[in-house]
Amino acid sequence: MTFRKRPAGGNGPGWTAFRPGLFPEAPLVEIPRHVRTMESARPARAPSARRSGVNGPAVECRGLVKRYPGVLAVDGIDLEVVRGECFGMLGPNGAGKTTTIEMIQGLLRPDGGEVRVLGMTWDRHETDLRQRLGSTLQETRLPEKLSVEEVLTLFRSFYRRGVDVEGVLQAVQLGEKRKAWVGKLSGGQRQRLAVACALVCEPDILFLDEPTTGLDPQSRRQLWGVITEFRGRGGTVMLTTHYMEEAQRLCDRVAIVDRGRIIAQGTPAELIAALGAEHVVEFVAPEGTDLPQEALQALPGVRAVAGADGRIRLTVEHLHLAVPALMRTLESRNIALMELITHHATLEDVFISLTGRHLRDE
């Protein structure tokens, strides 16, 4: 197998071999663009009808477009969030997730397309809608010199109806910090407070824009707990994330977003199943090694072969067949194995197979 430098101007990693997922003629790992799985993806339980009235989708977008000078940030996004589900937009930084979720929340005006939230539009029902949505935005820093309790009381005062501050404090486990100034809170506590500000109105829909970015694993799990609890009460959640684990754990359905478009959509299980195999074997061989793609493709149980960052990735159906066969091939060709990792296929692998790039580029 020979590596070649990608031509300058490419957006992918510096080194790549071939990326079957991107080519329609590579049938084994191709995921149909826009997997339309809306019906099968509906959560098992009935959509929440906590408040009398419309029972349609919580969020509906058609042909959403947003242009910034020189950039098409959102390039025709269609999506539908069913009541009671948790819907995630997964994609790398700059994919257009934030622009999309802010247009849905009526904070940015779309250049094209249509948004309906709870069956209403921003032009006609802004006042009513604002009363029923909870939101955390990226990078909001709450007033540092107010206490946790004071911030919640402030936000609570904006809403006609809602829950009491005490209840929300307990829900986000900040009861002991009620008198602490926001400036003294840890990152995880601040983020839970931000979610608490969104929960004081007992929203129909909770919008979370990258809720756990930059948090440590424990804080992340605590926040997931808060979100799960909200869903348990029948709430609808729409979130954006670039953590595949978050999307996999929290979301009933996921839209994978890249360069302003949804490139795949479905339940996490469906998206992974579309890879055609559930394991991934990654290994590193010395640079310049002669290892033809065909040799790897021919191994038992291997469904796809791809290379990125100088690593070779095999999508594999049966580990117990593929790994020993890989070892024998390497041995017979006298290739020294430098690193070998296997894991269950994740949404990250789905993203890599679709774009040839990782979700996070750090």
Place this chain on the structure above:
Amino acid sequence: MSERRSPLGQLTLWRFREFVREPEALFWVFAFPVLLALALGIAFRNRSLPVARVAVPAEAPGAAQLAATLDGDPRIEATVLDSATAATRLRTGRVALVVHAGDAPVLEYDSTRSESDVAQLLVRDALQRAAGRADVATIRDRRLTEPGARYIDFLIPGLIGLNIMGTGMWGVGFGIVNSRQRKLLKRFLASPMRKRHFLLANIMARMAFLVLEVPVVVLFGRLAFGVPVRGSWLALALLAVVGATTFAGIGLLVASRARTIEGVSGLMNLVMVPMWIFSGVFFAWSNFPDSFEPVIRALPLTALNDALRAVMLEGASLAGTAQWLAVLLAWGLASFFVALRLFRWE
């Protein structure tokens, strides 16, 4: 279901709390004007005129006699010294003048030094009187030292005006830009908060401070220097409220588009520094050429300072301050409406 508080009240409390919990802000609002008044009040306090120090070289005959004659005048302090020492002291400014005794005494001094010039007038006068000159015209003195005419009396209303301007503009402008920079304004937009509540809360929190900051300076002036308030307290209070509203409006305008604290700080200084100089805070604006007058009079701080002085020092009634109130209100209303049009929430 919980009891809901008033959003306007909560927003005002927020602005108020953030301010009270910021020690630096408290210093600038309360301590700074008092310290400035104290320092300037001491530096420019009215002293009895200094005595003129003169030297008489001992070598010349009649030196002791001459020195005694001069010393007899309470405004002159004459010392007999050897001529070298006298010359040195004159050069270093420790004496204002050297008087050489003789049939026709000689005065040696630098006529460009004002204290030397005063000294030569005093010495001439004393010598002529000693020689028998009599006054031909009768002139009477009326000394002015009562409160109301001193520098500190001029200064205190100016400092109150300066403080109302500074805290109004900073309090409103800084808070708004800070919220914008923190993306807090955007977060509020995602909630049903009413925009006018937000703007009104900034101005109301500002008023709450006014109740504290103006009395602090007025009382300090009164207790430390006996600066009077001759007009009604009600007129003073109303002036302060109108002034604060005006500058809150201007602060809102300055902050309406700025994205960063640095950006708004530059704009604030651009607006305020000229008024520090031209609007008669530390010295009367009449020191500037007449051609500046229409512009200076149109500045909001000039109007506020002139009105404060009229009420505090001259006992003007509220009606008597109408011209200045009109200037302030015009600035305030115009700024507020332009600010509302320009205001950027993100």
